[in-house]
Amino acid sequence: MARPLVLATVLLVLAACGGTEEVVLGRRIATEHLADLTVGASTEGDVDRALGKPTGLGMARWPGELRAIDLRVYDFQRMKSSEADLNILIVFIKDGTYVGHYWFGSGT
Numbered sequence: 001m002a003r004p005l006v007l008a009t010v011l012l013v014l015a016a017c018g019g020t021e022e023v024v025l026g027r028r029i030a031t032e033h034l035a036d037l038t039v040g041a042s043t044e045g046d047v048d049r050a051l052g053k054p055t056g057l058g059m060a061r062w063p064g065e066l067r068a069i070d071l072r073v074y075d076f077q078r079m080k081s082s083e084a085d086l087n088i089l090i091v092f093i094k095d096g097t098y099v100g101h102y103w104f105g106s107g108t
Contacts, residue, residue: 026055026076029089031103042098047072047091054091069094 033050036042042050056073070093078085087105091098 022078022080024076024078026074027052029074029076029087031089031105034089034101034103037098037101039100040097044093044096044098047093047098051089051091060092067094069099 030051036050037046051072051074054072055075058071058073059068060071061068072091072093074089074091076085076087085106088103090102092100092102
């Protein structure tokens, strides 16, 4: 009785390793709308309209700066079998104004 159970477990594990299921976290980042933002002129509202709701919020303080700036984080992850695609956009907001961004995309 134990052998069929062990065999079934092994087959289930092997099937899971070779699966083609796609796992998606977050939503695609509309980087094409970054061109709609102007450093030093666009507001937080402009950022929201261009990029939508961020997946995370934070703050950072650079060396020599007295006050922290706000960070809006957008991320998208797609994993399928042995493939992975990671995209991260961090938007910098200082005193309610867009001051720049950092973009990382591994595949798109």
